[in-house]
Amino acid sequence: MSDDRVVIFDTTLRDGEQSPGASLSIAEKLEIAHQLAVLGVDIIEAGFPVSSPAQFEATRLVAERVSGPTIAALARASGGDIEAAGKAVAAAQKKRIHTFIATSPVHMEHKLKKSADEVLKMAVEAVKLAGQFVEDIEFSPEDACRSEMPFLIEILTAVIEAGATTLNIPDTVGYVLPYEYGRIIAQLKSDVPGIDRCVISTHCHNDLGMAVANSLAGVRNGARQVECTVNGLGERAGNAALEEVVMSIHTRPDFFSARSGQEPLRTNINTKEIFRTSQLVSQLTGFVIQPNKAIVGANAFAHEAGIHVDGILKERRTYEIMTPETIGLGGSRMVLGRHTGRHGFVDRCRQLGYKLSEQEIEHAYQRFVEIADKKKEVFDEDLAAIINEEIHVVEHVYELEYLHVASGTGTLPTASVKIRVQGETKLAAAFGDGPVDAAYEAIREATGLSPKLERYSIRAITGGKEALGEATVKIVGNGRTFVGRGISTDIIEASAKAYVDAVNRMAAARGMGEQASLKGEV
8 A cells, every 4th residue: 555645444334323323224324335435435344243133234235235445344353253244245346354352451351351362362363264254354452542562562463463454553432642642653663563564543532532633643653544434423422533534634735744755645535525425424313513513514614703704805715724615515605496497406416416316306306396485595505405305215104294383472382293104194182391392292192102202403404584494303212213304494393204204214124123233342
């Protein structure tokens, strides 16, 4: 591999999905994987196959249907895990097994209950077994940054001899600071025999808010692979955010170079696909992006302070170190309306990067016309929400046909609904603590289902009094979590649609018999 290229290893579908409430269906994982390939990531960690049939099937389908990136599967240092991983990625054009075992004293003593010698033996055996399925083998000493350096050097040396091609150094609990992490990478690069034959990788968690900074410190000191997730999803406080890592390298070529005076470092990422990828992951996981999130937040390229606006108007570089066009945002916001024809609608969808079938275009256009009749201007953000609502539908076992809500000061909030259930109409009325709660109670009564509402959020997609509202709900039923979304200029209607969408997803999962997955931590 060229010394001036940083490999981007995306683990959104594995580590990112381990964010509480971010469970994705197999179809949603496959869609994200296709978009990651368009984005240009080098490696997609598709899942942890041994953990459940659904995880195995999702990994298998990504390996079979997504071309371009290497497809990786996670496996503990055990025979069953590695065999499952090998089978899951077998169809991939380029495949990798990523195996791991903990190496820190606290993990070995309290979690594994094994000695250092036993752990080393297991690591070597795992890498050798992985070599029977793939040539590309990644090894991670879990909790590396709290491991003793002599043992870390010993185990890495042993797995290189056993056939490992990538050595990943995880800061599993987000413990170290950038200077420390950079120093660890530099020492390993200097002291591990044969490490020049391998790619050194970073995998940093964000518990102290240092994931991106630590990853970049690793790159600065010789790491040439960064493991990251879209929007920084992941366990606890998350992982290093892909968009922040990539744009840091892209924006500061003066700081990141292979060696002093050499060519600047680069990635294979098509930065113009960053925003679209971020939005897709946000919508499918139900995790709203905070407005002040770096790179992809709504305020990332917004300027309000007078002195800033004055500077931007005179010269953009005064307050913008990158342009919105670089990440796939148009320089000017495109506005559509009720007089926009089908051709204009389709053309704008194409400009935004959507590749829709004729049926998807027809459904999305009809929804666009409905929205355009309610508001004067339909912005790109509205269009993205409309399209994603239409193309991510599941089979409508339950369909909301009618909703009426009464609420006000001194009035008991009540709601009545008409739900079509497989051709049969169900009517129900209920009251609640507020209009949304009343609507949800009525939907529960009409459907006969009472999943627990675990999270509810509503946001305006664009500004102004006619803004399109997007509601997101997370429900729990039968021990599984389901995320539903709904959009409308009426936030109560959007909220009801989101709840019905979540119930439909629960019904669809029950029909497919998907099983809950176990989790793998690196």
